[in-house]
Amino acid sequence: MPRKAAQVSEADKHAAEGGAVAVDRALFVLSAFRLGDTSLGLAELAQRSGLYKSTLLRLLASLEHAALVQRLPDGRYSLGPEVARLNAVYAASFSLEAVVMPVLRALVQATRESAAFHVEQGEHRLCLYRVDSPQPVRDHIRAGELLPRDRGAGGRVLRAFAGEAGELYERIRRQGVIALVGDRSPDIAGVSAPVFGPDGALAGALTLTCPASRFREDFRDDVLGAARALTQGLGGNFPDFPEMPAAA
Structure with missing residues (x-):
């Protein structure tokens, strides 16, 4: 049977032309956090980004390493302290x-x-x-x-x-x-x-x-x-x- 075409994720729809796919996807995961969100579960992030959970987990591991997200004890994710630092740098300039x-x-x-x-x-x-x-x-x-x-x-x-x-x-x-x-x-x-x-x-x-x-x-x-x-x-x-x- 012919393979079913993979559905293009929301992250890939917003990718930069000529950019790095993994970076575009990781940044889109960050943009999934909206005003009022304190934390998001893996299922919510997958729904908002259109990415497979296996792909998301790899991206989240890199984002967590950079302190851009943090994994909470209940398994949900929130924005990390590096976001606050970058915001302070931006605000100062x-x-x-x-x-x-x-x-x-x-x-x-x-x-x-x-x-x-x-x-x-x-x-x-x-x-x-x-x-x-x-x-x-x-x-x-x-x-x-x-x-x-x-x-x-x-x-x-x-x-x-x-x-x-x-x-x-x-x-x-x-x-x-x-x-x-x-x-x-x-x-x-x-x-x-x-x-x-x-x-x-x-x-x-x-x-x-x-x-x-x-x-x-x-x-x-x-x-x-x-x-x-x-x-x-x-x-x-x-x-x-x-x-x-x-x-x-």
Whole structure:
């Protein structure tokens, strides 16, 4: 009888072209650990990776030798202390500006409007980084300025993901983006989406602003795409929001 073709594992589907198969598989096993997982059994790892248990055991032995995983007394596996060390090295060398500014510049280039990254600052929000629109008529906020936390698209996003009650904030949490015209200033429109860090916590709000007369509904897609890219650049996972706004 002809042999049945082997099923391609999830690990092999995500392998790097021209890379080392064993390394790709081992790294994919590490990526099988998700936020909230304290430990995983061999069966769970096999299911998530699509690898045979015999292959997994060999990979886990190498990962355990490198302290990237550790085998617990009950036979389950958890991430090892070397992961924490590498995270500390990464965090020490990490520059938020180096990640945020390219995303803001790309958003401005795509929309020709101004883009900013806001973080909470007590009862206000701080414009931490900003790239201005190339057009002469624009919103003239500068990096370092404090803005209201209860007005404007960026402020509304920060409040929504801090748990603020109300229909508007519920909608932001469902859609993942908000577009408002005249909320902070009568002549200014803003579109904002949340940005998340590697721990899943809110890192800030990415906001596009423009004169109300230049506002376009498709700015929502631009801002969502930029917020997703920035979240990934920070090592986070951008959620799949249950209700996305319809494209104009």
